[in-house]
Amino acid sequence: MIAIFALLPCAFAAHPVDRSAEAAPDATVSLENTCGSLSVAAWDKPLLQVSGNLEEDDDVLVLTGSGARLHLEVKDSHGGDTGCAALLVRLPAGVRLEAETVSATLEVAGLTGTLDLDTVSGNLRLQGTPGAATLESVSGEIEIRGAASSLDLETVSGNITVGKALGRLDAETVSGDLTIEGGPFDRIELSTVSGDVLLSGPLTPSGRAEISAHSGDVTLRPLHGLPATYDLSTFSGDVIGAPSSLRIKDFTGNRVRWTEGTGTATVEVETHSGDINIEAQ
Amino acid sequence: MMPCDTAIALLDDYVDEALTPAERAALQAHLAACPACRAELAALHALLAEAAALPAGIEPPRDLWAGIAAQIQPTAARRPWYARPHVLALAAVLLIGATAAVTHLLEPAPAPRVAEAPVPWEVELEQANAALALALDARRADLDPTTVAILDENLHIIDQAIQDCRIALETDPANPRLEASLRATWEQRIRVLERANRLPSDS
Numbered sequence: 001m002i003a004i005f006a007l008l009p010c011a012f013a014a015h016p017v018d019r020s021a022e023a024a025p026d027a028t029v030s031l032e033n034t035c036g037s038l039s040v041a042a043w044d045k046p047l048l049q050v051s052g053n054l055e056e057d058d059d060v061l062v063l064t065g066s067g068a069r070l071h072l073e074v075k076d077s078h079g080g081d082t083g084c085a086a087l088l089v090r091l092p093a094g095v096r097l098e099a100e101t102v103s104a105t106l107e108v109a110g111l112t113g114t115l116d117l118d119t120v121s122g123n124l125r126l127q128g129t130p131g132a133a134t135l136e137s138v139s140g141e142i143e144i145r146g147a148a149s150s151l152d153l154e155t156v157s158g159n160i161t162v163g164k165a166l167g168r169l170d171a172e173t174v175s176g177d178l179t180i181e182g183g184p185f186d187r188i189e190l191s192t193v194s195g196d197v198l199l200s201g202p203l204t205p206s207g208r209a210e211i212s213a214h215s216g217d218v219t220l221r222p223l224h225g226l227p228a229t230y231d232l233s234t235f236s237g238d239v240i241g242a243p244s245s246l247r248i249k250d251f252t253g254n255r256v257r258w259t260e261g262t263g264t265a266t267v268e269v270e271t272h273s274g275d276i277n278i279e280a281q
Numbered sequence: 282m283m284p285c286d287t288a289i290a291l292l293d294d295y296v297d298e299a300l301t302p303a304e305r306a307a308l309q310a311h312l313a314a315c316p317a318c319r320a321e322l323a324a325l326h327a328l329l330a331e332a333a334a335l336p337a338g339i340e341p342p343r344d345l346w347a348g349i350a351a352q353i354q355p356t357a358a359r360r361p362w363y364a365r366p367h368v369l370a371l372a373a374v375l376l377i378g379a380t381a382a383v384t385h386l387l388e389p390a391p392a393p394r395v396a397e398a399p400v401p402w403e404v405e406l407e408q409a410n411a412a413l414a415l416a417l418d419a420r421r422a423d424l425d426p427t428t429v430a431i432l433d434e435n436l437h438i439i440d441q442a443i444q445d446c447r448i449a450l451e452t453d454p455a456n457p458r459l460e461a462s463l464r465a466t467w468e469q470r471i472r473v474l475e476r477a478n479r480l481p482s483d484s
Contacts, residue, residue: 193439
């Protein structure tokens with residue numbers, strides 16, 4: 001075990017990098033790192049500073065621009081986009097960030113500007129309170145632990161977990177699971193084909209949640225007496241946990257509709273063959 | 282010698298006779314020594330010949346195509362011929378033409394036409410999907426096999442969902458939720474293909 005830990009730093013220790021450039025508080029910054037890891041954190045200096053280690057002798061760290069627009073990229077020896085590194089990038093909090101990886105894990109914390117994060121198989125993690133954020137992956141997982149006012153999240157097979165968020169949330173997967181625990185939300189749109197959905201985050205009094213799943217199951221945790229109109233329907237699945245007296249037969253399938261309190265918020269769930277579970281209060 | 286990526290990117294301009302003399306000479310030298318790129322050139326010639334033989338009345342849905350073309354971003358300064366929007370549009374036209382021809386051949390002539398033709402939005406979405414799938418097929422070799430496998434698996438999941446919706450609509454054709462679900466699933470398939478076509482090479 002000791003030998004393993006002794007060897008680990010060697011993977012990146014041979015090629016350290018430490019660069020910086022002036023960055024305006026509202027600069028547009030683009031980052032690219034194919035594999036390894038990319039961590040981005042806010043600080044209070046008008047600088048972009050990058051430190052870390054390149055994976056290969058031939059990899060090159062390219063930092064261009066300064067002030068209003070900066071670009072940072074890890075290149076391989078042929079100038080291609082397959083360079084790998086473990087990097088920590090510090091930026092002014094208000095920058096607009098566009099970051100892209102292939103398999104590298106991408107973590108962003110503390111930024112307050114607009115974020116556009118993209119990966120193929122790396123995991124994306126977001127903390128802090130960005131103004132608006134768009135996160136996309138193919139198989140990488142997305143995890144939100146921040147209070148973004150507007151989130152657009154999209155994966156193909158990766159799971160999406162929102163532990164804390166505010167405002168508007170739009171999340172879509174094909175086979176990934178959606179777990180939404182943050183809130184309160186003004187508007188939630190969740191969509192999956194075969195993934196499962198768990199919604200336990202509250203809505204604002206006038207909030208609206210629209211959830212659709214084809215074969216995935218949808219679970220609604222108690223929303224703590226939220227005055228809302230609930231409209232749950234499934235073509236061939238079942239609605240579990242709703243009193244039979246609430247069931248409506250106005251089309252083929254199962255539909256349950258009821259209103260609690262003034263019903264100013266709305267929760268609509270629709271599945272094809274997935275079940276809809278209403279957990280007990 | 283010129284690398285294959287560069288050669289393929291020049292093929293479209295080559296058949297359009299839009300290359301400079303130096304580019305043309307370099308490409309011809311590459312083609313003389315590269316069977317794979319000669320095959321690409323032959324495929325391009327064949328595609329253009331088939332397109333030229335099509336009736337003039339068949340056109341892809343232009344509004345939809347504009348959106349798709351904007352989503353397929355170039356991965357190099359010069360896009361390869363198969364990734365050029367007009368080539369993809371031609372491919373879509375060919376697909377539509379071929380589908381129409383097969384449908385015509387298989388349709389019993391004296392039978393009255395049953396009002397089961399797909400609604401226009403579904404035809405349009407199918408065409409958009411076909412064009413995007415073609416674009417993805419052209420770059421499968423550039424993508425990581427693991428990524429391709431994930432994409433294929435998830436496209437299969439979507440296709441199964443589309444099939445489920447169609448079967449359900451046969452039993453409950455008046456159900457507006459089923460039609461909305463079918464449409465949403467087609468649109469999600471487009472988004473996945475658009476995403477796949479934006480992936481960088483080797484990812």
